[in-house]
Amino acid sequence: MKNIKHIERLQRLHNLIKMECTGSPSEVAFRLGISERTVYYLIEQLKDYEAKIGYDRSRKTYFYKDDFVLEVNFSICIGAHDHVMEILEGSYLKPKKFHPQD
Structure with missing residues (x-):
């Protein structure tokens, strides 16, 4: 981290x-x-x-001295089988349904 x-x-x-x-x-x-x-x-x-x-x-x-934009976006997903947790911007955890592709 x-x-x-x-x-x-x-x-x-x-x-x-x-x-x-x-x-x-x-x-x-x-x-x-x-x-x-x-x-x-x-x-x-x-x-x-x-x-x-x-x-x-x-x-x-x-x-x-000139206009400058810094935009940072990232997402980290962790988990196994039918349950995945998503960490957004390193600040919180949010449950997310996992649907394996057929």
Whole structure:
């Protein structure tokens, strides 16, 4: 579930950048419960996805220089025979009927 946690952090950072209210690197690290180094890593990852990110020292916030959309969708299904559980976005379990294909 490490990957899900990483994606959730990336999404939370993206939302803060989009709203232009991240705070300084140390403040956003504290806010997300991660190290400052991880903040820089996540920002570099967003840049790898071609996000143009700037930092305004006077407002102490990261911001997108151009429009940028980050949409993450995934689904994980687990189970056996006639009962399958679906984990959506890593946040909850929902029973789902399983119908094997003939």
